[in-house]
Amino acid sequence: MSDLQLIFIGSSGLIVLITFSILFVVYYKQKQAEQKVAIQELKAEMQRQLLESSLEVQEVERRRIAKDLHDEVGAMLSMTKMSFNQLIKKLNTSAELTEQGKTTKEFLEESISQVRRISRELVPSTLEDFGLISAIDEFIQKIHIASGVLFIFNHEGIEDTQRFDKKIELTIYRIAQELVNNALKHAEAQEITLKLSAQARKLLFIFTDNGKGFDLEAVKKDPKSGLGLRNIESRLSVVNGTFTFKTSIGQGTHTKIEIPLPKNES
Numbered sequence: 069m070s071d072l073q074l075i076f077i078g079s080s081g082l083i084v085l086i087t088f089s090i091l092f093v094v095y096y097k098q099k100q101a102e103q104k105v106a107i108q109e110l111k112a113e114m115q116r117q118l119l120e121s122s123l124e125v126q127e128v129e130r131r132r133i134a135k136d137l138h139d140e141v142g143a144m145l146s147m148t149k150m151s152f153n154q155l156i157k158k159l160n161t162s163a164e165l166t167e168q169g170k171t172t173k174e175f176l177e178e179s180i181s182q183v184r185r186i187s188r189e190l191v192p193s194t195l196e197d198f199g200l201i202s203a204i205d206e207f208i209q210k211i212h213i214a215s216g217v218l219f220i221f222n223h224e225g226i227e228d229t230q231r232f233d234k235k236i237e238l239t240i241y242r243i244a245q246e247l248v249n250n251a252l253k254h255a256e257a258q259e260i261t262l263k264l265s266a267q268a269r270k271l272l273f274i275f276t277d278n279g280k281g282f283d284l285e286a287v288k289k290d291p292k293s294g295l296g297l298r299n300i301e302s303r304l305s306v307v308n309g310t311f312t313f314k315t316s317i318g319q320g321t322h323t324k325i326e327i328p329l330p331k332n333e334s
Contacts, residue, residue, distance in 0.1 A: 200231075218259045236329070283317060
């Protein structure tokens, strides 16, 4: 074998070795990248499951508190009211005491009413029994009566009795509560519009108000002020939902929420 042939064979072997090394490095890097993505996806799924469990625990606790309020506190207040009525009947009281008794009775009746209201809000029985449309409608009607704020609620293409996945219904309902409360408490809104529609295998919820708005970037940086937005983001992550939030000082707010629907609901 000549020197030229030896050089050729050696060079070919070296080229094969280098090529193999390059392919191995590329393969190794690709596997590393795939593993990294898989780990990130696993972490995201674990975080989502943990958050979902946390929200479920919150709902269970809400049910317990609502039951205690209704069964224990509500019952005690009702018995106190009956006992007080009997006491007033048996006493020969002056006009001043009679008026005081009337006022006390009104306080008791108001307390009973508030306990019942809080109990219903903690556990939205209308949502469980009749669905999202009825639950939102009932909620905004109560707020309208209490505050005088004008509500416009549109649900084009969705029947009053149409049902969605329970997690999705609860997510939209809790977010609606959060947005309405924020609009009344912080934005001092006088008109609120809610729009719910199902299209292209997704549920779309749009919320707008004519409140005073705020500096969105400043709120995001504030741990306390931005808590409501983070709560909304957390709830949506459980159902793979997304949202956009637009506002500026003096311009009100506009929130758009999209949640993918299971195939059997689209």
